[in-house]
Amino acid sequence: MSHTDALQLLPTDHRALLVGGQWRPSADGARFEVTDPADGSVVCEVADGTAEDATAALDAAVAAQPGWAATPPRERGEVLRRAFDLLMERADEVAALMSLEMGKPLAEARGEVAYGAEFFRWFAEEAVRIHGLWMQAPAGGSRILTMKKPVGPCLFITPWNFPLAMGTRKIAPAVAAGCTMVLKPASQTPLTMLVLAGILAEAGLPDGVLNVVPTTRDADLSTTLQADDRLRKVSFTGSTAVGRKLVEQSAPGLQRVSMELGGNAPFLVFEDADLDAAVDGAMVAKMRNMGEACTSANRFLVHSSVAEEFGSRLAERMGALTVGRGQDDGVDVGPLIDAKAVESVTGLVEEAVADGARLLTGGAAHEGAGHFVEPTVLVDVAASSRINREEIFGPVAPISTFETESEAVARANDTEYGLTSYVYTRDLARSIRVAEGLAFGMVGLNTGLVSNAAAPFGGMKASGFGREGGFEGIEEYLETTYVALPVPAAD
Incomplete structure (x- = not known):
């Protein structure tokens, strides 16, 4: 498949930033090249986001958070299920684009599409299974109620080696839990994620729930967003060195973090x-x-x-x-x-x-x-x-x-x-x-x-912490509220 054929899945105006449901250029108009690792040829150019763009994306996520959190779980799950169907319908085209920008053989790229899509299907089913607890206090006289709430706006940073699946592993549980997000794909492989964002919009994901900011200015984006106390969660897949830096930056704002880092x-x-x-x-x-x-x-x-x-x-x-x-x-x-x-x-x-x-x-x-x-x-x-x-x-x-x-x-x-x-x-x-x-x-x-997708993926020691997938995956995007209910004895 030629460059032109593979790129038909990504219209020119979608080779941009997605902020609040709008495809737009970067604040300073900068763009960067995406190349084919098989021969070094330029595939296309993509908008190169700035710190200002990152803040605009977080603004959109914050604005969308209350409405998305209040959306019934069944509706959130149906968005994911429609996204699964659309992604599988276009598996060959998405695989060709992924192979073009990342280099993996088409058979492997198709396998990644199937694997990545499965997170949409899995968490479509988990969206309606978020539950709390009701119990009598051991000493009597009161009841213990716990409820689950979305953690809030998230920052996702995904790597180049699995440009679709590393995104769906984060997006799917966040959508199911009722969280909004800003996603920064790897600058080597932004095209697959831009296509995926378009598919999610087509599936009915409301504007501002997913915002995508491709950039070569990675540090500007992460430091800007992590310094903003409206950001409540960071999930990163990549090197241990970068993961350690992101954990350090999360400390002042006490952001929840999930880190899937290096391996041996x-x-x-x-x-x-x-x-x-x-x-x-x-x-x-x-x-x-x-x-x-x-x-x-x-x-x-x-x-x-x-x-x-x-x-x-x-x-x-x-x-x-x-x-x-x-x-x-x-x-x-x-x-x-x-x-x-x-x-x-x-x-x-x-x-x-x-x-x-x-x-x-x-x-x-x-x-x-x-x-x-x-x-x-x-x-x-x-x-x-x-x-x-x-x-x-x-x-x-x-x-x-x-x-x-x-x-x-x-x-x-x-x-x-x-x-x-x-x-x-x-x-x-x-x-x-x-x-x-x-x-x-x-x-x-x-x-x-x-x-x-049905198993908890993650490590320990310098490989990070937190789990993606399985029953555990959605817990990374939920907070627990405990309500004490006094129940006096009857007269």
């Missing part, structure tokens, strides 16, 4: 594992989104008795993948997001080899246009190697060995991060012990895919 996921393969299933799971956990995912398997810890066979099988599968432009037929692996990402990934590989690792397949960047890195498998990787300490964010699988269960768990936990982990074993007792021992918010047991 271990992939444990025990000696009794089904190796066919483990290799299949490794391909999913490692190669989803070219490895540019916070849930990506980052460290492969494999029992020494099966490490050689596992490594050779994985290398064969990885080496057979086709690298190319995401929108081309037969492509398995698209480009990384930019040249800096290529430099980071190849630098980690080179350093690991210098530390004594052996390269089984891949290891190099493609020459010429685009930001491509070959799918790579390394074995005999030193535990202390930097590739085992840092998030790779690319198609590289470093394999190290272990001897005992306790060693495997200890090494898996030897990281500041705690988002996702993966375990392959056929021993039920071991699976329970290991899952309980791993200091991670999510554990994939004999599966390489943990993401599910």
Whole structure:
């Protein structure tokens, strides 16, 4: 699909800011370029929001908050359900646009549309299940009533690697709970979110409930909005360094915060594992989104008795993948997001080899246009190697060995991060012990895919806090009010 065909989903006047239901240019008229990471060509230009625009967006969210909070839950849920239907009807077109600006293969982009849309369907159903509590006080004489209320206007900051799903994971529970919002998409990938905003408007979301401010001036937007005491909630998906800064900025206003930050996921393969299933799971956990995912398997810890066979099988599968432009037929692996990402990934590989690792397949960047890195498998990787300490964010699988269960768990936990982990074993007792021992918010047991709209997604330690999805997801957008009701005894 050509640039022109993919962009038909986003009219020229929608390549702008959405504030109070109106598509408008930035306050200073600035625009920035969105490029195709497969060849560096310019896809289009988008309005570049200012701090003034951010304040205008918050003004609109604040103005819309009382009316939206008072909207019956069923009506809020029906908006989400209509948005789900519209998004699925246009899945191919949205996927093509996403592939164009982000680089992922079309099949993966379609998968993201389906996954992202599922948050609309899930929270459409949760909107009518917000409930409180009625109980008698233990000492008698009074009743305890609790009620749930929307937290209020929110700021959402979403990343480039999943430009649709990372938005729907935040928008859907906020809409269901009765919150309004200002959303800043990543400057590398704003187009998918602008299309999504148009779909939500078409589904009946009132003006001002969702305001979208694309910008390259990220710090101006976040500092301006977090300094405003009308903002009550911040949800961010991205790097731990930026997350820490946003948490610091939330302190003066005591804003509620949800942080989904970096990861360093271990992939444990025990000696009794089904190796066919483990290799299949490794391909999913490692190669989803070219490895540019916070849930990506980052460290492969494999029992020494099966490490050689596992490594050779994985290398064969990885080496057979086709690298190319995401929108081309037969492509398995698209480009990384930019040249800096290529430099980071190849630098980690080179350093690991210098530390004594052996390269089984891949290891190099493609020459010429685009930001491509070959799918790579390394074995005999030193535990202390930097590739085992840092998030790779690319198609590289470093394999190290272990001897005992306790060693495997200890090494898996030897990281500041705690988002996702993966375990392959056929021993039920071991699976329970290991899952309980791993200091991670999510554990994939004999599966390489943990993401599910019906499950609580999130981590611990430097991977952040708060949960998105599941029954827990809507609680991030609700406050609890307790009402004491004296009930004197009858005469």
